[in-house]
């Protein structure tokens with residue numbers, strides 16, 4: 550066990566939006582590399598300052614001593630991975646092999662959703678999209694607050710605030726029956742995928758493949774040259790999907806959550 554340093558070298562950065570959303574003071578440790586002693590000192594300071602939740606994004610293989618995790622109620626929540634793919638290779642869509650999935654019994658169409666508040670179906674899909682998110686994985690975060698986070702994200706996307714376009718996949722014979730959704734934005738030639746989800750009972754039928762193809766087409770029409778997406782290494786389906794588009798993992802960070810106050814936090 551380390552003793553607390555009186556003046557830790559790493560400053561905590563308070564997060565206003567997160568504090569407001571979760572209703573408790575939240576901060577992050579903004580540097581990925583810290584030794585155990587500095588980390589212990591920073592978390593002691595966080596405790597003294599009344600912070601309830603502290604995020605830390607560090608290197609992929611970082612391990613922490615059990616006594617530190619126990620003292621600050623720390624949890625390794627997941628590994629965030631950022632994928633980037635070039636859109637310049639015109640042959641890419643031709644070389645893409647169709648999914649092996651056998652259940653392609655229904656024809657799907659992909660179309661742009663008109664702007665407006667998100668429907669109940671889309672809000673449900675937003676929660677599906679966040680299934681591997683650290684806010685879902687951490688059992689100390691109330692389930693309702695996790696859901697609200699993703700619902701706000703979806704609603705602000707369909708309103709055009711957090712996305713430039715929302716594409717939905719529907720069976721050709723049931724245009725109001727949303728099987729899957731992808732949200733996209735584009736800035737200065739760089740495309741970004743926000744939310745992606747396929748309804749559980751529609752998976753393995755190539756719906757995400759159709760959505761990704763339509764997303765790439767939309768971005769190419771806007772002359773975008775690359776697309777990026779963030780997911781978790783633990784999300785094997787998403788990683789498998791993105792690797793089919795020659796996505797390259799450009800950054801992997803392991804995320805920890807610490808609850809420095811007491812053991813009585815929780816759902």
Ligand SMILES: CC(C)(COP(=O)(O)OP(=O)(O)OC[C@H]1O[C@@H](n2cnc3c(N)ncnc32)[C@H](O)[C@@H]1OP(=O)(O)O)[C@@H](O)C(=O)NCCC(=O)NCCS
Nearest residue numbers: 648649650746747752753754755756757758780786789790
């Ligand atoms: C990831 C997800 C969108 C895939 O949707 P889908 O419509 O079932 O995917 P497709 O049928 O188009 O499959 C395309 C490829 O994705 C990969 N894939 C899909 N499901 C997979 C699984 N369970 N395990 C591993 N790879 C998988 C495969 O590479 C597959 O190609 P293959 O069939 O040739 O192996 C879906 O599982 C989902 O909604 N998951 C929950 C939400 C989520 O994780 N969203 C991404 C957040 S970043």
